[in-house]
Amino acid sequence: MDCPVCKNEPMIVLELNEVEIDYCLSCKGIWLDAGELELLLGSSTETVEFLNSFTSDDITKEKTHKCPICNKKMEKILVIGNRKVRIDKCKYNHGIWFDSGELEDILGMRKLDNKNKVLTLLNDMLGKKIKE
Template sequence: MNCPKCKDSMVVLELKDVEIDKCFSCNGVWLDEGELEQLLQGSKLGEEIIYSIIPHKKSKEKPVKCPVCGKKMTKILAGRSESIVLDKCENEHGIWFDGGELEKIIYMADFGVDNEIYGYLRQIFGNKVK
């Protein structure tokens, strides 16, 4: 699959049952529909983040096209105290995270430091995930 932002080919990283498509040029990440929920399982605030997601109609950010169907995606907001603008395919293909956005979500989700998933994510994203 090619990165919807810079068109480079993305690398598939497997984390248990979740396939993370990561672009190493712009550091963006694509998660298929339902994978964010899977990824955040076991974190303290993951569910809260999922429930916090709302459409963001007034965003001035340039739309990103879905890497699966090519349709312009919808802007959504995720998070409570700090909201992050993400792009979601209306055809339910998945969610696009610009470089650094998934790291922020993972940090907000609050995994314990000894959590296994958190350990993997740190390996993938390095020290950007605190």
């Protein structure tokens, strides 16, 4: 699957907590197929509430990307935690695109059961220092 930002750049597949994620070495963006964010966050009521708090953001001027699966324009989703993060989500529910650092921001927003485990794995994998 090619990176939706770099276009003809194939992403590599990494396994994180038994979830396969697609990672672009060039822009450091991450693609999660539908349902994989839920798997990473764990299935607590907090997760469900958190995911339900995502709202679409039509007024942002941020450049939209195309879904790497259906090639249709994705919509911007605003996630509000201790900071605001805009992610790209396929309208046809193929998955979610995170620009570099956005997945870490989102994982860091909530007191999730497996947050530390997932963050540590992710940062190990991407060779970054853990930011809390």
